[in-house]
Amino acid sequence: MLSGKVALVTGASRGIGREVALTLAEYGAKVIVNYNGSKERAEQVVEEITAKGGLAEAVQCSVADFDACGEMIQNMLGKYGHIDILVNNAGITKDNLALKISEADFDEVLDINLKGTFCTIKHMYRAFLKQKSGRIINMASVSGLLGNGGQANYAASKAGVVGLTKSVARELASRGVTVNAVAPGYIITDMTQSMTDAAKEAVLSKIPLKRAGSPKDIAETVAFLASDKASYITGQVISVDGGMYM
Ligand SMILES: NC(=O)c1ccc[n+]([C@@H]2O[C@H](COP(=O)([O-])OP(=O)(O)OC[C@H]3O[C@@H](n4cnc5c(N)ncnc54)[C@H](OP(=O)(O)O)[C@@H]3O)[C@@H](O)[C@H]2O)c1
Secondary structure (H helix, E strand, O other), rough: OOOOOOOEEOOOOHHHHHHHHHHHHHHEEEEEEOOOOOOOHHHHHHHHHHHHHOOOEEEEEOOOOOOHHHHHHHHHHHHHOOEEEHHHHHOOOOOOOOOHHOOHHHHHHHHHHHHHHHHHHHHHHHHHHHHHHEEEEEEEEEEHHOOOEHHHHHHHHHHHHHHHHHHHHHHHHOOEEEEEEEEEEEOOOOHHHHOOOHHHHHHHHHOOOOOOOHHHHHHHHHHHHHHHHHHOOOOOOOEEOOOOOO
């Protein structure tokens, strides 16, 4: 389904990004496994892909660092000649009531989740224009669609990702590049494991399908959006959340 394609997945050392990298590789893509701090975990992802006969490499870069993103993308374009699929998955939370969110915690969440998504898009933009094809898939969140008490910074960043997605989708549509977002609900990863048991119960009670999702649920949706099967879908936010947002 994706053979011959090169994919860049940000935040692919753990959780959803890791599963996206493995899944895109299973479908035949060469995968650039971006990470920030988890070098060994990223290298494990690369090993898993290569053990199955795929091609991948790990590249360190904080997506919040505009110039570092430019350098990573130029290096990878130089090496592979093209990047066809950009998955902006890297993200963090710094949860608290808005009353207690520090300026630093607000800025850090916005810098990684929202500006980080812009940084890679900006540095890929000309390449996508020239290629006249491509896929951008941004990780939003149910919190960005519904709002969530205790996550004002995170929800704002993810609502921003939705606006960014739709705007760039309009800009790049005439060049054959589609831009979509996936909005996960409650997915079992390191990010959600740090929640208290009470918070986990509270989320579960709001899920019509009555269970948490897995990284694979998200990864298969990303793979579909990255494939030719989704060539007529752009500017959309696909919720993968057991029905939380409908
Ligand atoms: N889990 C959920 O329920 C859920 C729900 C809705 C949306 N999401 C979104 O899905 C995405 C993945 O979440 P997850 O649950 O898989 O999180 P996770 O398990 O905490 O993993 C986060 C990933 O992001 C990377 N990352 C963090 N800061 C980075 C930076 N500055 N530059 C590059 N990479 C960075 C981490 O890399 P290092 O470890 O190498 O630093 C890691 O690979 C996020 O955008 C998140 O907001 C998750």
